[in-house]
Structures are given as C-alpha cells and as structure tokens.
Amino acid sequence: MHLVIPYASALSDAAVQALGTLSLPNLERLLARWAPVEDATTADLPDADEYALSLPHERLLARLRGWPVRDGLLPFAAEAARRDGFAPETGSGWGLLTPAHWHVGRDQVNLVDPGLLELDEPEARTLHDTLAPLFTELGWTWHWATPTRWYVSHPSLAELPTASIDRVIGRNVDLWLNDHPGVMLVRRLQSEVQMLLYVHPLNDAREARGAMSVNSFWLAGTGPAQPADKALPADVVVDDRLRHRVVGRMHPARHRDEVDRSAFGVESEHLVVFGRSRRQPGRRIPAERRDAARGPGPAAPDRGLGLRPEVSKGIERHRRV
Numbered sequence: 001m002h003l004v005i006p007y008a009s010a011l012s013d014a015a016v017q018a019l020g021t022l023s024l025p026n027l028e029r030l031l032a033r034w035a036p037v038e039d040a041t042t043a044d045l046p047d048a049d050e051y052a053l054s055l056p057h058e059r060l061l062a063r064l065r066g067w068p069v070r071d072g073l074l075p076f077a078a079e080a081a082r083r084d085g086f087a088p089e090t091g092s093g094w095g096l097l098t099p100a101h102w103h104v105g106r107d108q109v110n111l112v113d114p115g116l117l118e119l120d121e122p123e124a125r126t127l128h129d130t131l132a133p134l135f136t137e138l139g140w141t142w143h144w145a146t147p148t149r150w151y152v153s154h155p156s157l158a159e160l161p162t163a164s165i166d167r168v169i170g171r172n173v174d175l176w177l178n179d180h181p182g183v184m185l186v187r188r189l190q191s192e193v194q195m196l197l198y199v200h201p202l203n204d205a206r207e208a209r210g211a212m213s214v215n216s217f218w219l220a221g222t223g224p225a226q227p228a229d230k231a232l233p234a235d236v237v238v239d240d241r242l243r244h245r246v247v248g249r250m251h252p253a254r255h256r257d258e259v260d261r262s263a264f265g266v267e268s269e270h271l272v273v274f275g276r277s278r279r280q281p282g283r284r285i286p287a288e289r290r291d292a293a294r295g296p297g298p299a300a301p302d303r304g305l306g307l308r309p310e311v312s313k314g315i316e317r318h319r320r321v
Helices: 013-019 025-032 056-065 076-083 121-136 155-159 181-198 201-208 243-247 252-263 287-294 309-320
Strands: 002-005 094-100 102-104 109-111 141-146 149-153 216-220 236-238 270-273
Touching: 002 056, 056 236, 076 094, 076 141, 076 149, 121 141, 121 181, 121 201, 181 216
Parallel strands: 002 236, 002 270
Antiparallel strands: 094 149, 094 216, 102 109, 141 149
16 A cells, blocks of 8 residues: 655645644654655656646646656546546546636735635536636637536647646745647637626626635646556555645644644555655746745736637626626
C-alpha cells in the first residue's frame, strides 16, 4: 500500500510560522519507520516550484498512472469525464469547467471557493444553457455532469496548459493565466461570460437573497486524454481530507491536528506527504507576481479583449428581460 497525503503544508506566512512550532508525534513515529522516497516535485519537473500549474501530488498521481508528466497538461478532466459516463478518445482534448465567483478587489481579482456558491441544479442548468452558445459557436463541445462540474471538449485543449483550480482559489487569477496562445481565447471567454452574467436575472435573484453571483468560470484538467487502462494502481490510497483545510484557509492548529491524525495507525510501505513545493535555487520570480500570490486573488476581468457582436446582443437581451 502507498499512502499519499496532499495539502499537508503550504507556503503562506501562517503556515511557515506554524511549521516552527508543530508537534506531530504520530507522524514522527511513522516517518521513523520508513526511508525517504523520491520527491515527485523534483523528479518529474526539475524547474517546478510553487508557481507550477500542476500541484505536486497531481504530478505524482499522473506518473503512477503512467501518464507523461507535463506542467498544466495532466488530463484529469478526461479521466473525470469517463467516471461521469462520457467516452473521451485517447489523445482528445477535454477540460473541466467550473462555474465560479471572481471577487473584484481594488488591485486584483480573486477566485472564491466554488463550493461556497451552493449552486442547485435548476440554477446551474440555467447558467449552463445560457453560456453554451459562447463555447459551441467556437466549435467546442459542451457537456453537463453536475451543477458544479461541466466539461468542454475540443482538439485544442489537448495542448492548452491550465492551472489546477486548487492553485487559484483565494488567489490572484492573473498568476495562473499563462502566456500560451490558447489562453488568450480563454481570457476572452471569461470576459464574455462576465459581461453576459452581470445582467442575468438569475444573479439578481441570488444577490437579493444574499448569495454570491456566478460571474465567471475556471478551466482546468486539460491535456491529451490517456488510455482508459492507465489507471491508478490499486495499492495507492489518496487521503485528501486536508484539502478543505488548506483551500478554506483553516486555522493552522486544526490543520496540524488533522495531519497528525492522518498518520495515526497507518500500515503502509510508502508515505508521500505533499504541500510545500521547494523554491528552485537561482530561479527568480518577478516581484509583482510573488507579491500578488500572497494576496487574495486575480486581476481585473477586462483585458482589452473585444467582445463578439453576438455576446453584446446577448447582454442586451438579458438586460431587457
């Protein structure tokens, strides 16, 4: 058995401070019984750091499946689509599209945890139907799975690197919209979605009852779909109970206790604990990018990308309603 514990640490100021005072007796006893194993953060992508698009444990899980490990091109969307009853062909491009709320601050825009939207199915289907033409008119195929799990498929998504949504939640979205040419199209779609939903009656109703509006989306899990038989080995157990502690910015003391409990009573040959990606020696991160990563979130939605005429018409239609 191999036990993988993602989200066991972080690089936030609070986490770094907590590391100096941690007492993890169960974990310490467990680690004393084992020898270190190869660190996936350096074996798969030598230049990876906390700004890599794919999380360390995602890269390890891709490698254990026998997938090629390329930053931002780990096709977890295609794998999830198979579990939802779709049939992605090997090599095809799929993406997981999550409806989201982007909080626009004075200096940047943050992606709020989509779980806080509490979207029900009727609302989500209304939004799904409203946004479908923006994507289908570009030749993208539009798929429904659950209220917060939508898929798109298009050949271009096989080579479009995207950041895991867990990289982005609570942070500046601009950090994670890379310079790949295909990302310009994603930015334009995000701008069009923001404009279309800004005047949508559903959001008016949500705000009237104190709920957050749905004003954008995040695209992730792209990359060439791998053969269905390249699955995670049966002896690999992923304990991701700490995810909501990190993504939800829970108090470090409670996070510490769950780390320790996760290690209690484990009978396993290998333990891989992921959290902090090491900074690479000699690698310089632009100051504005580094500082923005510490803050709540993304950058202003309008990137000077012109809206298509049909989008402007759609906005006027919803405004008249």
